[in-house]
Amino acid sequence: MLLNQINGKMNRYIAYYRVSTSKQGVSGLGLSAQRTTVLSYLHGYKPIEEFTDIESGTKRGNNRENLKAAINRAKELNAILVIAKLDRLARNVRFITTLMESQVPFEACDMPHASPITIHIFAALAEHEAKLISERTKSALAEKKRLGFKLGNPENLTTDAIKVGKVVRMKNAHTNENNRKAGALIVSLRNSGNSFYQIAIELNSLGFKTRRDCSFKIMQVQRLYNRYNKTA
Numbered sequence: 622m623l624l625n626q627i628n629g630k631m632n633r634y635i636a637y638y639r640v641s642t643s644k645q646g647v648s649g650l651g652l653s654a655q656r657t658t659v660l661s662y663l664h665g666y667k668p669i670e671e672f673t674d675i676e677s678g679t680k681r682g683n684n685r686e687n688l689k690a691a692i693n694r695a696k697e698l699n700a701i702l703v704i705a706k707l708d709r710l711a712r713n714v715r716f717i718t719t720l721m722e723s724q725v726p727f728e729a730c731d732m733p734h735a736s737p738i739t740i741h742i743f744a745a746l747a748e749h750e751a752k753l754i755s756e757r758t759k760s761a762l763a764e765k766k767r768l769g770f771k772l773g774n775p776e777n778l779t780t781d782a783i784k785v786g787k788v789v790r791m792k793n794a795h796t797n798e799n800n801r802k803a804g805a806l807i808v809s810l811r812n813s814g815n816s817f818y819q820i821a822i823e824l825n826s827l828g829f830k831t832r833r834d835c836s837f838k839i840m841q842v843q844r845l846y847n848r849y850n851k852t853a
Contacts, residue, residue, distance in 0.1 A: 633700040634659075636668035637691045640675050655705035662730040668703065670694055688720075695725045702727035707735075707743060717741060734827055739806060746805045803829050804849030807842055811850070817842045 638655045652673060659668065672691035695702045707729040720727065721737055729735065735743075803824055810820045817839045824837040831841050 633698055634663060634666075634668045634703045635691050635695045635698070635700045636671045637688055637702055637704050638671065638673040639685070639688075639704075640673065658705040658730050659703055662703065662705075662728075662733070669698060669700060692720070692723050692725050695727075696723075701725075704729050706731045707740065732827065738809070739827075742805045742809055743802055746801055799829065800832065800845065801849075803837075804845045807846045808850050811846055817846070 636656075636659050638652055638659075640651045656671075660666075670691075672687040672694075674685045674687045676685065691702055694700070702725050704727065717740060721741070729740070732740070732743075806824065806827075806829075807820055810823060811817070815823070821837045821839055821842045824842070829837060831837060
């Protein structure tokens with residue numbers, strides 16, 4: 622946590638929230654959780670101002686007027702821009718680059734110690750993964766259709782099936798996301814000359830956990846390096 626002393630000397634914060642759909646924006650779904658995360662990060666102290674953008678998750682543009690307003694306001698007040706979760710801010714490298722080039726200091730509650738280089742790596746990884754998922758989904762659907770499968774099987778839409786599928790997908794996605802982020806960071810740090818021991822210490826300090834929710838040791842670091850190192 623990068624807060625200064627609490628008693629009147631704390632850095633001033635501007636909060637920025639983003640919800641993915643107009644429905645979430647109207648109902649407050651997602652927004653309330655983000656506010657709670659930010660307040661917890663600031664130990665209950667409220668941000669000076671809050672800005673919220675409502676945007677479709679499939680919209681590729683970077684036109685987020687309230688983020689621009691939040692950046693300008695942070696510049697005016699010499700404040701820090703704080704967000705609840707990094708992947709809610711952007712899955713687009715150019716967008717992250719624009720924010721970094723604005724020279725406004727910002728912090729993500731889920732990665733308070735992440736450096737700008739680390740954040741850029743995660744953004745690039747998220748953008749690449751989003752493209753791969755889209756391509757795989759389209760290819761799989763096209764192949765099923767070619768083979769004569771009827772898409773949208775009603776048997777898969779029962780309440781119990783939906784609940785079970787959601788739990789499994791969330792668990793797998795969480796594990797895979799953590800591995801991908803850790804893997805990208807490991808490769809970057811290793812290629813910069815860090816030892817596996819040093820990398821393990823860095824991962825643990827950033828709050829990363831292994832698939833079994835344990836702290837990283839040299840062996841796990843080596844495994845992820847071998848998996849994600851494209852030059853291996």
